[in-house]
Amino acid sequence: MVTMSFELVFLVSIVAGLIGAMSGMGGGIVLIPALTLLGLDIKHAIAISIVSVVATSSGAASAYVRDRIINLKLGMFLEMFTIIGALAGATITVVVSAQGPLFIVFGLVLLASLVTLFLRRHEDWKPVAHQDAFSGWLELEGSYDDQATGQTVYYHGARAYFGGPLMFGAGLIAGLLGIGAGALKVLIIDLAMGLPPKVSTTTSNLIIGITALAGTSIYLAAGLIDPGLAAPVILGVVAGAFIGTRLLVRLTNEKVRRFFMVVLAVLGIEMILRGVGVIP
Amino acid sequence: MTAPKGVAAHQPSGAKTAGFGMEVLVGYILLTGVLLSVALITIGVAWSWLATGHLGLEYSIAGMTLFRFVLADLRQIFSGAFRPRLFVDMGIAALMLTPYVRVFASMFYFAIVERNFKYTVFTGFVFTVLTYSLFLR
Numbered sequence: 037m038v039t040m041s042f043e044l045v046f047l048v049s050i051v052a053g054l055i056g057a058m059s060g061m062g063g064g065i066v067l068i069p070a071l072t073l074l075g076l077d078i079k080h081a082i083a084i085s086i087v088s089v090v091a092t093s094s095g096a097a098s099a100y101v102r103d104r105i106i107n108l109k110l111g112m113f114l115e116m117f118t119i120i121g122a123l124a125g126a127t128i129t130v131v132v133s134a135q136g137p138l139f140i141v142f143g144l145v146l147l148a149s150l151v152t153l154f155l156r157r158h159e160d161w162k163p164v165a166h167q168d169a170f171s172g173w174l175e176l177e178g179s180y181d182d183q184a185t186g187q188t189v190y191y192h193g194a195r196a197y198f199g200g201p202l203m204f205g206a207g208l209i210a211g212l213l214g215i216g217a218g219a220l221k222v223l224i225i226d227l228a229m230g231l232p233p234k235v236s237t238t239t240s241n242l243i244i245g246i247t248a249l250a251g252t253s254i255y256l257a258a259g260l261i262d263p264g265l266a267a268p269v270i271l272g273v274v275a276g277a278f279i280g281t282r283l284l285v286r287l288t289n290e291k292v293r294r295f296f297m298v299v300l301a302v303l304g305i306e307m308i309l310r311g312v313g314v315i316p
Numbered sequence: 317m318t319a320p321k322g323v324a325a326h327q328p329s330g331a332k333t334a335g336f337g338m339e340v341l342v343g344y345i346l347l348t349g350v351l352l353s354v355a356l357i358t359i360g361v362a363w364s365w366l367a368t369g370h371l372g373l374e375y376s377i378a379g380m381t382l383f384r385f386v387l388a389d390l391r392q393i394f395s396g397a398f399r400p401r402l403f404v405d406m407g408i409a410a411l412m413l414t415p416y417v418r419v420f421a422s423m424f425y426f427a428i429v430e431r432n433f434k435y436t437v438f439t440g441f442v443f444t445v446l447t448y449s450l451f452l453r
Contacts, residue, residue, distance in 0.1 A: 041372070087408065090415060091354075094346040094347075094349060094350045094415060094418075095346070095347070097342075098342075098343045098345075098346035098350070101343040101346070102340060102343035104339055108338060108339065108342065108422070109435060115419075115442050119442060119445050119446065119449075120445065123445070123449055175434075245414075245418070246419065248415075249412060249416060250446060250449055252412060253381070253446075253450045254449065256385065256412075257379050257381055258379050259378050259379030260379075261408075262375070263404050263405055264372065264373040264375045264404070265376075267357050267361055267372075267404050267407070268361075268372065270353070271354065271361070274350070
């Protein structure tokens with residue numbers, strides 16, 4: 037049983053949801069370090085965070101699906117791999133007794149996300165020239181209307197035999213650390229499978245919901261989810277994400293990106309230092 | 317987020333995209349689930365606040381599968397034992413059932429409407445694994 041101030045947890049969750057929505061990386065990546073700083077042990081923080089990930093990803097995906105940007109077939113193919121990964125990852129977190137390694141892995145994922153954010157500065161996309169037979173068999177193709185240019189973009193996915201197994205790894209990290217691991221998923225769909233950034237970002241959102249649910253089932257069964265603590269976190273993260281999505285239009289991408297890179301660097305180093313035992 | 321209006325959906329020759337019905341269905345399932353969950357949790361928190369004058373509920377639950385969690389909620393509903401905790405629990409259960417229902421609906425859609433055997437099997441696999449992890453442990 038963990039006792040924490042409702043107001044404080046709610047406030048922290050709003051900020052996490054806000055930053056998560058504005059950076060496109062989800063709330064967990066900020067929420068978990070913040071909750072551990074407030075004194076919650078990392079396993080409970082991971083379990084609570086993954087419940088809130090179900091909420092934010094479902095909320096965001098509901099809008100994208102109706103905008104017809106998400107590729108449902110792509111999402112459903114990749115989900116087969118992420119849920120297995122998430123179940124494995126969450127089981128590891130529940131079983132492992134030492135908390136230090138979790139802090140270190142979390143810190144490394146934060147720093148890796150920083151690198152990803154840096155590398156994805158330019159959103160150019162080259163359409164896939166030749167679709168392999170397997171991806172063709174999976175019917176990985178589609179089109180969406182780009183609201184910025186007013187054009188309809190047609191695309192094909194490739195290398196699904198590569199993207200699928202990689203998604204197992206993304207699911208593993210998501211379940212292990214209680215985050216959406218959206219950056220990793222987007223990277224795989226983008227780089228390995230050659231889909232347009234808009235499609236990879238939105239489809240990853242849909243997959244995150246199912247992946248997080250698989251992880252949540254393990255944490256619920258382990259008794260790590262305190263509803264009393266989950267309540268302010270879910271409400272806060274959803275409110276923050278709602279505000280964040282609307283704020284996003286008013287701020288330039290570059291400012292958001294720089295701010296978020298600083299946040300990732302500070303939290304990443306802090307988590308690693310805590311994991312190693314340099315700071316308590 | 318507004319859907320692009322007045323744009324005719326041109327599909328490239330030979331392209332097979334999931335039908336319009338599927339996207340609307342999935343979108344509304346997700347939206348309804350999240351809104352319902354947030355509403356239930358808000359009711360629970362607000363009720364507890366009005367009753368005790370203290371913001372926040374402090375309780376934890378023993379480890380259990382979602383099935384038992386939902387069953388415990390239903391038992392309380394039918395015995396009329398309404399209290400703030402029940403609403404928070406129902407909110408969390410609604411949230412967890414949202415993606416689950418989404419997968420079930422997709423499976424149904426691929427099987428009945430699209431008659432796409434491949435994707436019926438894929439979503440069936442996801443649904444089976446989720447059912448196992450949520451209910452049968």
